[in-house]
Amino acid sequence: MRKRPVPCIAAIAAVIPILLLFGSAALSFELEQRVQSFTLENGLKVLIQERHLSPTVSLYIRHDVGAVDEISGRTGTAHFLEHLLFKGTRTIGTKDFKAEEKIREELIRTGNELDREKRKGKAADGEKIKELARRLAELQDRESRLIVHNEIDRLYTENGGTRMNASTGQDITSYFVSLPSNKIELWARIESERMREPIFREFYSERSVIMEERRQMIESLPERKLWEQFLATAFTAHPYRRPIIGWPSDIANFNYDFVREFYRTFYAPNNTVIAVAGDVSAPRVMEMIRKYFGGIPAQKIYRPHITEEPVQSGERRVFISMKASPRIAMGWHKPPLPSFDDTVFDIIEALLSRGRTSRFQKRLVEGKNIAERIDAANGFPGSRYPNLFVVYGTPRGPHSAAELEKEILAELEKLRKEPVAAAELEKVKNQIRMDYLRDLDSNEGLAGKLSYFEVVAGDYRYIKQHLETIERITPKNILEVANRYLKRENRTVAVLGGTDR
Amino acid sequence: MKTRFLLLISRLCILFIFVLCGANAGAAEITADPGLLRYPPLKFEVPQTERVVLKNGLTVYIIQDRELPLVRAAALIRAGSAYDPPGKEGIAEIAATVMRTGGAASLSGDRIDERLDYSASVVSFTAGLDACTGSVNAHRDHFPEAFALFADMVRKPAFDVKKLAIAKNLKIESLRRIKDDPQKTAFREFRPLIYRDNPRGRLATIRSVGSIRREDLTRFHADRFRPGNMLVAITGDISREEALKLAELRFGDWKTKPAAAAYPDPPRPVSHGSVHLIEKTVPQSTIILGYVVPGKSSPDFYSLSVLDFLLGSGGFNSRLTGEIRNRRGLSYSTGSFYSAHGNYGAIQAYSITNTASTAEVLQVIRETLDSLRKKGITEQELSWAKKSINNSFVFDLETAEQIAAEMLRVEFYGLPADFLSSFRDRIEKVTSAEVRESAVRHLPSDGAVVLIVGNEDGFEKPVAPSGKLIRMKENF
Incomplete structure (x- = not known):
């Protein structure tokens, strides 16, 4: 099979300034200098960054x-x-909180009773349901008149x-x-x-x-x-x-x-x-x-035990019948952040579907022209617990979801067999470094990112740690991770629509 | 009166407690009514930008912002889909795509992709109705290279036939897939219903896209992409001199014949309303009711903005959202929007509701408009709308990139130079009588065009008098 042409020396040389100026150390150093972090006595965590560009x-x-x-x-x-x-x-x-509360008490009681009656299904008393619904509507109306919407x-x-x-x-x-x-x-x-x-x-x-x-x-x-x-x-x-x-x-x-x-x-x-x-x-x-x-009291958080997902023991498939053009979703179980393997998957995601030279875009969407789009995403549907690496694709007619699946799997097979070329890996790292800069460019992006990682990773400085980990990742790491997780018995495939069965 | 008194007492109590605590002495009390909070004044003037016109007629705006080592360029080119020749709808869009992918000057598309991706620079073109928007986003060290490639794409696109074939294939597939999405279907199909025979009312279809050939693109490009048809802005971590030097270097020697194709006339308001239905087996109906109205260059732009805000774009307290979502619980997404272009615009009210409430919700939308025409708006609503619109104005100009985009639009649409700086004053001067007049004049009861995408069998009652419902198929 053909290997991708290696970008010329000039391109490699051109990228060095990014590394020198915005290598992870310099970037994250700056972040910690800028962010001020406080914790109130009640445990509320606050992160502040001043930016005086617009009021x-x-x-x-x-x-x-x-x-x-x-x-x-x-x-x-x-x-x-x-x-x-x-x-x-x-x-x-x-408009009148006390009066409102009184009505609400009755409203909830009525609503609960109505729900209980409805849950009886066939045994439910139709007349009673009608009467309760009428009363509920009346109470809602009375509540509404006391509310400033x-x-x-x-x-x-x-x-x-x-x-x-x-x-x-x-x-x-x-x-x-x-x-x-x-x-x-x-x-x-x-x-x-x-x-x-x-x-x-x-x-x-x-x-x-x-x-x-x-x-x-x-x-x-x-x-x-x-x-x-x-x-x-x-x-x-x-x-x-x-x-x-x-x-x-x-x-x-x-x-x-x-x-x-x-x-x-x-x-x-x-x-x-x-x-x-x-x-x-x-x-x-x-x-x-x-x-x-400051006056909101702290409280003990009792978090119920959350069931762990047992190790998957074989491929799973589901077909969804719907009159629509075909779509396919595939996923593989993997560990969450801050594990090293999770960060390797960030690289894999970018290799596969980030930008016009990504493998899916270049080879499948445009090269073979069999898909309308194919995206890869790491960390689905959440970041906190062991999650999935997923691929989503829409075949281009007359190609089927089955054909697309075969091609996607062939691309993943390459990740398991062939080490990623140095230049391709460097390209992806450049993209991730630039993401970091672009995220800093809006107040909203910045506040969103700081608070997100403070919650799910326990510390916003995970952002810095992540960049440092990215720097360390080698082609061998990618090969290992691809082999560890992207295998058949760890995979789920869902297909919707079209004629695939 | 009574509640006020009580509030006052509770405030005094809070103050008292703080004083006793000592440690918190001097901490201000918490205002019982958040509506009464007092704020320091906001200092905000529309930022100054530098505007330079090159000898060949190309206009360049420059705004410096050195916080991060990023530089961006944005361009507006008079090459939107309104210029698609009949039968070849989709040209503007395909041209935008293949300018980016199909190579430029002596470089192939693949080589350009490699260069840009390697430095994580982004260059893109998107065609809208009136304009093609180009953009460059790069690290400052790579901006000169990305900008040079961008200029080559604008000036000397190769329109490689292989990339054209791919672009057409992908566009056709995405057209096929629109019918899987009732909301996308509705908003797409609504456009020809209100813009009618105006060029803005024509849709790209599988057939029209299929018929596009390379020479169509080269002709379209030669007609539309000219220095006098284009505005550029460069913003970010770059000096004025550098930016100007780059613009001069990449575009200064760009010469073409003067622009030929005329600016298409604005769409005219529809004289007779109608109700259309596209049948779809989905659990909800998407309802759109709309009008062609004046755009930003009209004196009515301001009263229409206030009207639209109160009708459905002002959040939960706008009339449609308040009634349909909040009071009746019939919809998750409902409201209105005013898409104001230069000399035309459209106001569209919409609601996505369960099938069995279709007629009811359409009726609420009609009654809401009726009441705006007959009773107008209250002074309280007026002042709330003005406050809201003017207080959030600062967010239209939050970043250098946004400021540049707004400046480009003002010039693109031929609006007065003080359009942005006078905006808040003009809003402030709107009266409730003007809002009502605008409703009567521009949103007349017999001129509403309605489209419903949904499952007619499940409607609780007819949505139009018998014989008046126009059943139609999607255009693909």
């Missing part, structure tokens, strides 16, 4: 909790909780907040917003209160919104449906097998008290990291965070 600031709050922490029958709780946190607090979002959103929006959002992952739940930098106190005021005492208003209509979200983001999209089934097959025991949004019947049965309990267990300051990047003074921000968040 803006990006703010991240990340809680060390995600879908993996849910128990069976309650999948989707972490995500639903995240939605409910936009409903306000005791002082935000209400979407006040958190209004406050942020009118003060220039942008990109305000939240996300729930398998490992982590995040709340973020960017504000004009003079408005940072608004963020502290809102977020400290919603961390301490959120009020779950409009519980049942939000539950319906999640149902719509599921229909829109999963049921209607072949790619997402494929991933859901893929994960349910690749993992047999670990919670990574479950969809973050939840299984439909769990969503239909979200229960107020269970969500409350989940919130109480995990939303503690000692389970939280804040990152601030932008046009601020670090001491002043620190003082403000202490003032607003």
Whole structure:
């Protein structure tokens, strides 16, 4: 088989300045100089980086909790909780808090009763369901009249907040917003209160919104449906097998008290990291965070045992029937960060699918022209627990998913047999070094990255450690890792649509 | 009154406790109502940029930002899909792709890829409706090389036939796959419905892309890619002199005949509304209702921006999101957006809802617009919209790259030079009467074009009077 042409000497020489100026040591040294890190008495961790380019600031709050922490029958709780946190607090979002609370008590009682009756299935009392539904609607209406709708959103929006959002992952739940930098106190005021005492208003209509979200983001999209089934097959025991949004019947049965309990267990300051990047003074921000968040009591986090995934003992396959063009997903189990092997997979990911000269793009998408796209990704569907290295591809008609699978496997076989050429490895390392620089280029990217690694790796300085590990990786390491993990008995394949069976 | 009094008391208590603690003496109290927080003033002026016109008519903007060793270039070229010849829709897009992949000057596409990837530089071209956007993103040490390659692609693309064939194949496959995604299908198919026979209303199809040949690309390139049709910005860790020297070196001797092809007329508003349906077996309906409206060069741009904000782009408190998502729980994604180009634009309201709520949600959208026309907006809504739009303006100009992109757009669309610096004032001057007038004039009840992609059997009631529903197929 043909080897890739080795880039000319000039190109190699041209890249040296990056190494000299932005080798990992220089880069990370700079990062530690720039980031200021504090921990409040209650365990809240704060990372601040001043950047005075524009009068803006990006703010991240990340809680060390995600879908993996849910128990069976309650999948989707972490995500639903995240939605409910936009409903306000005791002082935000209400016209008369006491009156509202009283109605809510009855509303939840009615809702619980209705859910219980519905769960009886065929044995359910139709009349009773009708009556309960009528009463629930009436109570919702009364609650609604006492609510100031979407006040958190209004406050942020009118003060220039942008990109305000939240996300729930398998490992982590995040709340973020960017504000004009003079408005940072608004963020502290809102977020400290919603961390301490959120009020779950409009519980049942939000539950319906999640149902719509599921229909829109999963049921209607072949790619997402494929991933859901893929994960349910690749993992047999670990919670990574479950969809973050939840299984439909769990969503239909979200229960107020269970969500409350989940919130109480995990939303503690000692389970939280804040990152601030932008046009601020670090001491002043620190003082403000202490003032607003300092009084939230620390608590003992009881994390239930999370089932470990047993070693896979043979290839697994699943086919999803759907009228759509074919798609294929493949995955291999592997250890999580900060293991050395995980970092080697970052290199493998880039070799396979990063840029126009990557192996998949050059050989399969363009060379053989049999795929519309092929992507590789390391660390799916989460980073914290043993996870997967995955490949996703869409064959170009008339080529089938089976043909594409064969070609993808042939490319992986090359990784197991032939050492990667020095120049190709260097190219990939250059790309990863540049990623680092580009990530620093926005307040949002920076705050996001610092807080993410502080939570999942336990220390934002993992970023530096990662770059250093990248430097050390040799062609032999890649060969070993490819042979250790990218083998048949460790693989799961999911195919959707087309005519493949 | 009563609650205020209570709040005051609780505030005093907090203050008292802090004082007792001693250690926290002087710590300010926590404001009970976050709406009453006071903030220091924000210092923000639209940043100054340097603008230079080369002898051949090419305009270059320069902004220095030395925080990180990165340099970027951006270009706008009058070569969007609005210039696709009829029957050859997709040319602008394929040309953009093959300029990048198909080699330039004396280098093959593969050699260029190797050089750029090795230094982790990124060069790309994307075709929009009106403009082709080019960009370069590189480490400062590699920027000169990447910029030189970029200039070669713009000036002397080779349009290698093999790379053209690949680009066409991939585009055709991605067209085939659009029908798997109801939302993408809906927004794509909506464009011809509102822009109609205007060039912006034509879609690339499997057939039109299939018919594109190399000489089509070379002709398109010769017509469209000229110094007078192009604006460039260079930003980042580079001095003014260096940037200018590079621009002069790579583009200074670029000479072509003066631009020939005329700027296409803006799309006209639709005079009679209609309701269209694309049948699809999916659990949800995607509903879009839209209008052709004026763009950024119109005095109505500001009142339309406020109108769109309150209708559906202003987050949870906009009318559509508040009613459909929040109060009724019928949708996860709903709202509106105003895509304002130079002398035209479109306002589109949308909602993705479960099949059985399709007619209800369409009705809510219609009623919301009705109420905007009949009752207008409240003063409270007006001031909230103004505050929100103006306070977030700083985020349109957050980085050197964004500032450059905005400057390029202003000039590209022929807007006045003070467009950005006067923006907040113009928004501030909008009155509620103007918003209502804009709603009446530009979003008339009989002019709404509606498209639903969904499963008609499951609709709870008809979405249009009998005989008025236009069933259509996707264009592929």
